[in-house]
Amino acid sequence: xxxxxxxxxxxxxxxxxxxxxxxxxxxxxxxxxxxxxxxxxxxxxxxxxxxxxxxxxxxxxxxxxxxxxxxxxxxxxxxxxxxxxxxxxxxxxxxxxx
Numbered sequence: 001x002x003x004x005x006x007x008x009x010x011x012x013x014x015x016x017x018x019x020x021x022x023x024x025x026x027x028x029x030x031x032x033x034x035x036x037x038x039x040x041x042x043x044x045x046x047x048x049x050x051x052x053x054x055x056x057x058x059x060x061x062x063x064x065x066x067x068x069x070x071x072x073x074x075x076x077x078x079x080x081x082x083x084x085x086x087x088x089x090x091x092x093x094x095x096x097x098x
Contacts, residue, residue, distance in 0.1 A: 003031050003070075005081040012066075012084045022062035023084070036074055053096045056082070069095045 009027060013020035035041050038051050048060040057079075059068040067090035069083040083090070083098045 001031055001033065001035060001072075002076075002078045003027060003081065004078060008081045008084055009068075016066075016086070019062065019066055022066065023068075026059060026061055026068065030079060034077055035072075041072070056095055058095055069093075069098055 006027065009023045013023050029044070033040065033044065035044075038057075041049055041057060042051075045059065048064075050058045052058060055072050055074075057070050057072050059070070060066075061068055061084075064087060066084065066086055068081065069090075070079040070081050072079050083093060083095070085093075
């Protein structure tokens, strides 16, 4: 999968240094497979992933310390990172519209 907006990850881990390792690991994992449907993502990430409207995927990162919201376009094999933040920051957004 092509992961768009890696810069968003980098900007976040520059503010939260302890997030760099987990976000780099997520990025390396997310860009390798060629998923075709939500069940493929769920099979790889298990309980650390949820799906909401507008083809949004919510990933729990680093034991749920951080949340990452991405819009997935399976037909184009792309993830667009829409949000990355702490769990508290995530609680203040709407994952379907961010």
